[in-house]
Amino acid sequence: MFDTVRKTRIIIIDDHPLVSAGLESLLAREEDFEVIGTFASGLAGLAFLAQNQADIVILDISLPDVNGVDLCLKIKSLLPQCDVLALSNHTERMLMMQMLQNGASGYLLKNAPIDEIINGIKDCLKGEMAFSKEVKAIMLKPSVNELGTRPKITKREKQILKLIEEGKTTVAMADLLFVSPLTIETHRRNLMQKFGVKNALELIKISREQLLL
Amino acid sequence: MFDTVRKTRIIIIDDHPLVSAGLESLLAREEDFEVIGTFASGLAGLAFLAQNQADIVILDISLPDVNGVDLCLKIKSLLPQCDVLALSNHTERMLMMQMLQNGASGYLLKNAPIDEIINGIKDCLKGEMAFSKEVKAIMLKPSVNELGTRPKITKREKQILKLIEEGKTTVAMADLLFVSPLTIETHRRNLMQKFGVKNALELIKISREQLLL
DNA sequence: TTTTTTCTACTGGTATTCCTGTATTTTTTA
DNA sequence: TAAAAAATACAGGAATACCAGTAGAAAAAA
Numbered sequence: 001m002f003d004t005v006r007k008t009r010i011i012i013i014d015d016h017p018l019v020s021a022g023l024e025s026l027l028a029r030e031e032d033f034e035v036i037g038t039f040a041s042g043l044a045g046l047a048f049l050a051q052n053q054a055d056i057v058i059l060d061i062s063l064p065d066v067n068g069v070d071l072c073l074k075i076k077s078l079l080p081q082c083d084v085l086a087l088s089n090h091t092e093r094m095l096m097m098q099m100l101q102n103g104a105s106g107y108l109l110k111n112a113p114i115d116e117i118i119n120g121i122k123d124c125l126k127g128e129m130a131f132s133k134e135v136k137a138i139m140l141k142p143s144v145n146e147l148g149t150r151p152k153i154t155k156r157e158k159q160i161l162k163l164i165e166e167g168k169t170t171v172a173m174a175d176l177l178f179v180s181p182l183t184i185e186t187h188r189r190n191l192m193q194k195f196g197v198k199n200a201l202e203l204i205k206i207s208r209e210q211l212l213l
Numbered sequence: 214m215f216d217t218v219r220k221t222r223i224i225i226i227d228d229h230p231l232v233s234a235g236l237e238s239l240l241a242r243e244e245d246f247e248v249i250g251t252f253a254s255g256l257a258g259l260a261f262l263a264q265n266q267a268d269i270v271i272l273d274i275s276l277p278d279v280n281g282v283d284l285c286l287k288i289k290s291l292l293p294q295c296d297v298l299a300l301s302n303h304t305e306r307m308l309m310m311q312m313l314q315n316g317a318s319g320y321l322l323k324n325a326p327i328d329e330i331i332n333g334i335k336d337c338l339k340g341e342m343a344f345s346k347e348v349k350a351i352m353l354k355p356s357v358n359e360l361g362t363r364p365k366i367t368k369r370e371k372q373i374l375k376l377i378e379e380g381k382t383t384v385a386m387a388d389l390l391f392v393s394p395l396t397i398e399t400h401r402r403n404l405m406q407k408f409g410v411k412n413a414l415e416l417i418k419i420s421r422e423q424l425l426l
Numbered sequence: 427t428t429t430t431t432t433c434t435a436c437t438g439g440t441a442t443t444c445c446t447g448t449a450t451t452t453t454t455t456a
Numbered sequence: 457t458a459a460a461a462a463a464t465a466c467a468g469g470a471a472t473a474c475c476a477g478t479a480g481a482a483a484a485a486a
């Protein structure tokens with residue numbers, strides 16, 4: 001068997017060449033690590049993964065083609081034995097939760113110290129969950145609007161939420177979607193109720209914090 | 214004279230260790246470059262700069278203590294002969310303009326290809342302006358709300374704009390600032406007028422695009 | 427110090443949002 | 457297919473935001 005001497009095969013998917021290069025050069029210092037591929041787009045990485053055996057994917061969330069959350073799910077469903085470790089700038093709780101729910105083995109922040117990142121990768125390979133310090137802090141304290149479960153919002157509501165964020169008035173939205181202004185008002189009202197806020201300004205603030213559309 | 218053989222002394226100020234490390238390892242490949250310091254905070258970098266001679270500072274904009282725009286001005290006023298090259302994630306026109314106005318010799322995006330970044334640094338040292346491709350594109354097309362001059366907003370207005378962004382109502386703001394609600398309304402009206410919009414939602418959208426507070 | 431700008435505050439009126447409740451049709455899920 | 461969820465739409469009324477014009481006091485700039 002070669003398994004005991006074989007190096008850990010790492011894949012990096014991150015659209016910032018600087019980050020990829022930095023990570024690669026750091027990992028090169030470790031004896032038992034081998035970066036077998038770095039990709040600046042999600043689909044390119046996925047294509048490579050389908051054809052090459054990897055032990056761990058270090059995955060950014062903001063990618064040009066697909067988002068890391070969806071990609072994580074995809075990877076885990078195709079290659080359940082391959083670990084996925086999120087490495088992101090985003091500090092939104094929701095994103096962390098979503099990544100974990102989709103099978104990620106950890107969540108590291110890009111602004112974390114180098115050793116936190118390296119150790120995170122090692123922990124991950126040992127089968128432990130890996131979180132950078134700041135991530136732990138964010139995940140531990142429950143946010144105000146999330147004591148129960150986060151509100152489920154419908155497709156239409158999401159659509160209207162976006163228009164609200166763009167500063168559209170009720171009438172403008174109604175014209176745009178070919179429905180009655182009263183319908184829009186109902187949607188907005190339902191949104192506000194679901195998020196537990198009392199005006200549209202708060203609505204977009206909260207939605208930004210929670211969903212990060 | 215040693216000047217002709219001396220290596221170019223580079224300082225990196227960036228709160229993402231991964232970026233700093235990546236950049237450093239890339240620059241290490243270049244014969245005539247020498248990274249003499251990397252700093253994760255603006256003030257730490259500034260302190261070092263005050264005591265050590267550097268040729269170029271590669272400067273991030275989002276820093277934990279001070280913002281890169283202000284820091285750039287500070288550096289250029291203390292050390293006019295030292296180049297400052299912005300290296301940022303931000304794609305807002307306004308930030309680019311502000312950096313240039315404050316004496317930066319260029320503006321590179323972190324998601325730019327490696328060679329664009331390395332060449333940017335070289336161009337910068339040759340006395341040329343350095344911009345990554347995407348930056349050029351952004352700077353060339355004038356944004357909709359910037360055909361004339363951007364509106365000047367007062368300190369108080371900026372304060373109220375922030376509160377509006379937080380979803381505060383007129384009455385809530387009035388209570389907070391110990392003034393009449395009518396005063397708040399006047400400020401909001403003036404803001405809307407200055408930005409040429411017709412409701413608070415648009416206001417925060419525009420302000421986000423333009424000022425990036 | 428004079429001038430200008432900013433911050434403050436009001437009147438009076440219009441428009442829009444927000445609240446409460448109801449209800450039909452369409453789509454999705456069980 | 458039956459039940460649940462989502463999208464649609466309305467009424468009546470309260471609250472708030474928006475519009476137009478004015479104006480005094482404080483602060484900053486000339």
